[in-house]
Amino acid sequence: MDEHAALIRSRFCEIRQHSEALCEGLDVEDLCLQGMADTSPLKWHLAHTTWFFETFILKPFARHYQPYNERFEYLFNSYYNAVGRQYPRPLRHMLSRPTVTEVLAYRAAVDEAVQALLDVPSAPEQSEIRHRLVLGLNHEQQHQELMLTDLKYCLSLNPLQPVYNHAELPTSGAGGLTFSEFEGGDCELGMNQVDPARITPGSFSFDNEGPRHRSWLAPFAVADRPVNNGEFIEFVEAGGYRSPQWWHSDGWAAVQTEQWQMPLYWQREGQRYYAFTLHGYLEVDPAAPVCHVSLYEALAFAAWRGLRLCREGEWEHVASGVKPDGNLWRRNCQHPTSDRAESGMRQLYGDVWEWTQSAYSPYPGYRPQAGALGEYNGKFMLNQMVLRGGSVATPPGHIRATYRNFFYPADRWQFSGIRLAQDL
Amino acid sequence: MDEHAALIRSRFCEIRQHSEALCEGLDVEDLCLQGMADTSPLKWHLAHTTWFFETFILKPFARHYQPYNERFEYLFNSYYNAVGRQYPRPLRHMLSRPTVTEVLAYRAAVDEAVQALLDVPSAPEQSEIRHRLVLGLNHEQQHQELMLTDLKYCLSLNPLQPVYNHAELPTSGAGGLTFSEFEGGDCELGMNQVDPARITPGSFSFDNEGPRHRSWLAPFAVADRPVNNGEFIEFVEAGGYRSPQWWHSDGWAAVQTEQWQMPLYWQREGQRYYAFTLHGYLEVDPAAPVCHVSLYEALAFAAWRGLRLCREGEWEHVASGVKPDGNLWRRNCQHPTSDRAESGMRQLYGDVWEWTQSAYSPYPGYRPQAGALGEYNGKFMLNQMVLRGGSVATPPGHIRATYRNFFYPADRWQFSGIRLAQDL
């Protein structure tokens, strides 16, 4: 086995194992929850990520492979129309069978078959297999983040306020907010995908990050850290949620329809603010980045401050020289925290995904790959907005400067926050 | 301990145990399903029926009783506004905690406390306690029926078609349908509640069955058995679901909105009809009573046959001399079957609840009891329609001639069927 193959195999075991590790401490009942149509039961995530390997690697490439269960093709297909019809998303919580135990057995069987396939030396399709394998691993990492955000949403609906992680959260004082200026001008953005034959888990990028292309940026300034809870509380207390002038039209409609008064998971008790977190029901830390805000709220906050959000090109330009490190997923911490750094462009990576004011559109020259895998990213390039930088729920190694995450402007259940910017 | 007390205690153990026995063979995941707002997870039924004893007996009457968990009052209150607010019904499936194990512990603790209370000799409140205990047992029996119908609905949404009961269903030939004539005239209907001091599980009736009152019935005839599947298939194949003339206005609207084409759980494959049952996915037995039809469908079928349904007074008049026995819940059978009897008024009790054309209204002189228990029946006496006779999911001993069940005209997930009638 070549070095690449060994690396891929090692990452495969590690990442597959991590999904199951995320379920430790939870009860079977917890793994079956679906709080809204946008979320899926953890059990479903465990099965779907397995289905991905089975469907896109084992079925086409493993000789004599017998599908583990013919019905799973329908049950665990998320949205790949080219593969076939899908069990209705809002009903995923109705799938009591296969049970958790059965899903874990499905995982084990597919893992074994995938590893057997990796052992076959230099099959002519090895480069395609490797490409899909690395894609599958990155796919599974995306679902690892969703497992945490979906779980959080679901547990929050239980008045018993279950605690997922009993570790204590670190706190520290909030530094001031300053702006760094950038000249902009001609620049190159995005990243081309590497040749599948040479792919490694570390060199991977999604197709939506490319092709690398030229752009022009006017001069701008960017805040050196995300907006924190203390600053956001000022907006709340200044009547921000009752003042249409700060809001986009659709945002104001959402405020009224959904009766938003503060970020998701917050409660006011007297003069204090509390939030449901994966670490329990805690008082809001003013120094930590605000999270679980929609883009509507992010834009309203920025307007109230006379500022704006980054465009995604600006964000990438700033981040391109910064090592993709920060408060990403760690065993002891699944909540954004305040930063200990004294200066520099802080918390670009980790803690909270940062809403940009850029629509999620194809880059010049982008074309989705043919076949079912072309549905991975391309068909979502409409109506959604770009977030950058990863969060406290993002697996380490999964984020980079060119990474484009995307959600609808009203979505709040991700670890989504705010970084301010302005024109110069 | 007196004889009544011994009897009550024995029934208490038996009925409480039966609820748990219904869950045998199911996985934890199955107990957490909620397929629509009208259904509840089996786990919730197990907890709510326990809450009923805790709330209405232990809290008011057991000295020094400490609530098992203060939050359960909110979580497991179904609809008793006088007790307090309720966790939203459509979200019951979100309560992964308490877990199944924890709910069973809750059941055990309450059972123990209730039995301890029964041991206290001749407390002045004993007659009220007994009354509530017997009410609580009847309440639990109602939930036992719902556990089966809710479970069936939930499992039916799973393409894997889980089988709850592996026993084989009996079949036999269908007898012809004949009508028995009744003179009617002055009659007495309904049943007064017995003195709480003398109550036994066998003498109980719900408040909505009384007071006993006079009524007048014009001459009528009633079919000697429920409409069977074979007869209903004729209606389906005669275009019954495409012909507005047979339907009430609201029924026709439901047909179009819900796209009904046959009873709930049925599928047509070629020329044959199959149905999802608690015994698996089976071909429809033409000789067995049709079930899982709404009142709209029952009325349309009757209109197509130039007939009508019973009024509830007629049904009770017919049933008052018949022993309340039939295909009620049995370990080996949770699906209506054809009857072996050759003659007589067949299957009045058991197999399927029979829709009547009577609105569920208070009888003359009815007044709901004061306090929270007055909410048990009274506040539902509007918009719902009466069904009579019990079904294959009704616990034996729980049905009688005066028993009034009630559902909305569009409801189909109960074991609800059709008995025809006509004017003379």
Add this chain to the structure above:
Amino acid sequence: MDEHAALIRSRFCEIRQHSEALCEGLDVEDLCLQGMADTSPLKWHLAHTTWFFETFILKPFARHYQPYNERFEYLFNSYYNAVGRQYPRPLRHMLSRPTVTEVLAYRAAVDEAVQALLDVPSAPEQSEIRHRLVLGLNHEQQHQELMLTDLKYCLSLNPLQPVYNHAELPTSGAGGLTFSEFEGGDCELGMNQVDPARITPGSFSFDNEGPRHRSWLAPFAVADRPVNNGEFIEFVEAGGYRSPQWWHSDGWAAVQTEQWQMPLYWQREGQRYYAFTLHGYLEVDPAAPVCHVSLYEALAFAAWRGLRLCREGEWEHVASGVKPDGNLWRRNCQHPTSDRAESGMRQLYGDVWEWTQSAYSPYPGYRPQAGALGEYNGKFMLNQMVLRGGSVATPPGHIRATYRNFFYPADRWQFSGIRLAQDL
């Protein structure tokens, strides 16, 4: 021409003319409003009532009759599936064509053709024609009431608060509320339809009023007048709309969903109550009957007073000896007023329709007529509740003791009020 024919012709002219007279003082724009799916534009009522005569009399019976406009069959059919499909009810306001002028021309043409048909002496079908003609006139009178209630609902949505009738409303002091007792017992209820050959506008009844049948009434007492606004304000101010204990389950759901706080059209300004009426925006007269309450509110009010509503048989029993006279439609008054009578069973007829606690069901022996006209009443005998006695919007001569009106329990836009009753 015989005497009956002359009478029918005279009533035909009178009633047809009255529909148009109701539109006097309104602008073309007012005639086109549709405030919700349950209401129709006045222009549509004018056309539909004409369509009724064309469809059920001219087309089948007038020789060589050419349909006025083939498309009208689809546009102005309300709900007769046997006639054909119907233009969607919620979109009736979209029919700018035919214009008001064109609809009036349609009316004139149909009126002329109907009268020509009446001139033909002793046609063999004359008795059927007469029957349908009298039915058509009663149908038009029903729409005359709807024209006023629909108009009121529509105008109420306009912040300019248009005034339909500038006449001043009479007021007088409120008398006390006393109860009259009735023995009940065996009685006959309902009314058989007269032989079509002998029908006169005065002897008509709808098929749903019959057949006359025997019933048995337990002793009861009935209030001598409807609940008035002053009494209802007490309920409002006692927190009636915030107290679930007075409400049926579905009623309480409606209170919360619809955010009801007082009767439809009411506004509180400081300590006073005002209401939008067809006579303008006026302070609520405490002595006048409360109106525009749903059955849910009527039942909650009665429960709060420890009383109940009449059953329809009770109401009819009381009314059967009373001349059907009262504050029905008059040129100068389209709002319920307080009564000047000092004693007796006051305001049984007119002012407000009185909700009963009886579901709208077929009487024993009722069978709808064959064909399209059988859809007139029969298919609505489910989910709706009976109101009795007519209102200030009911044309004089259109009401009688046996008359059964019916609406859904949540409906509030009719002139619907409350008469209390109790068991003895």
Add this chain to the structure above:
Amino acid sequence: MDEHAALIRSRFCEIRQHSEALCEGLDVEDLCLQGMADTSPLKWHLAHTTWFFETFILKPFARHYQPYNERFEYLFNSYYNAVGRQYPRPLRHMLSRPTVTEVLAYRAAVDEAVQALLDVPSAPEQSEIRHRLVLGLNHEQQHQELMLTDLKYCLSLNPLQPVYNHAELPTSGAGGLTFSEFEGGDCELGMNQVDPARITPGSFSFDNEGPRHRSWLAPFAVADRPVNNGEFIEFVEAGGYRSPQWWHSDGWAAVQTEQWQMPLYWQREGQRYYAFTLHGYLEVDPAAPVCHVSLYEALAFAAWRGLRLCREGEWEHVASGVKPDGNLWRRNCQHPTSDRAESGMRQLYGDVWEWTQSAYSPYPGYRPQAGALGEYNGKFMLNQMVLRGGSVATPPGHIRATYRNFFYPADRWQFSGIRLAQDL
């Protein structure tokens, strides 16, 4: 009066008059229709455009001006939260009062007061007044287009298929579709607003068109004419509406929910396609541009052809050298037609608005103006997509290369079409 003032006054009369001229041949009833929440009655447009002048010019600048009717501020405010609350948009059809006659009187009164204000020589606020006046005229022209599209939508719901314009539509053969190539590179896009003191109707631009800014375009090619009906029919007949692979995820959801099968207003009869137009119900002309397609359909069509839509910068780059002329509004034609030109970049302006694949976002440096007029464009810069080039319903003189129109991706009732592009 200076020359500018004279010009503005002349345009004022002309444009105000044009709105009323659009209503010629319609009945009062037609002016009151509202077919869905997105459309408004023509009467409302007539009043709202008048309200704009009254609110933003007369109230702040005309001395001693008395509001025409205090209530109109609420009734005819569209979405300016800074002005106050608004009558609910979906209920605009409920405003039978003010009548059409009253609205025309309102228009006359405001027109008179505005012209009187223009007579006042060199008031210090004249430049702001002029700016707002020109804005108000451009605003009214936007509503003129909406009057036609809203009217079309409303009339289309009437089975009588009313004809608005009896003129015959020109037809001609369809030319082939060729692509012109553009190098792109550095370019300047957008347009700065002129100094209000120097504004003329001809030099106006909306704030959303600026500021003028630098951008970079990769090489691209653009089709020389819009996609025509013949080409779109091929897509329909190739099963385009049944093939998820061509659609964005949200687009495919819309196809299924809305059951789209072809463009809005089309019907298939046998092998032929017909469309409801403002000129009546006509067979679809294969050579004319397809219109009334959503962005979803435009993108799916492009994907099926292996092509894409323009980005808005590309479109503007192409159009910047082209005179803004074409099939804009003409008395005899309110439907897109085929082009007579043989070559060149055809039909860039007029006929159909061309969907771009660009989200409607603020240009770099854009800041909405302070106060209520800042709500004109800014708060809509989210969730909507840019269209370019004007249509057959756009008033001549109202379109230019930098003009940005915007609608939601699912909107179909505008004259919206497709121009294809591709990467080079």
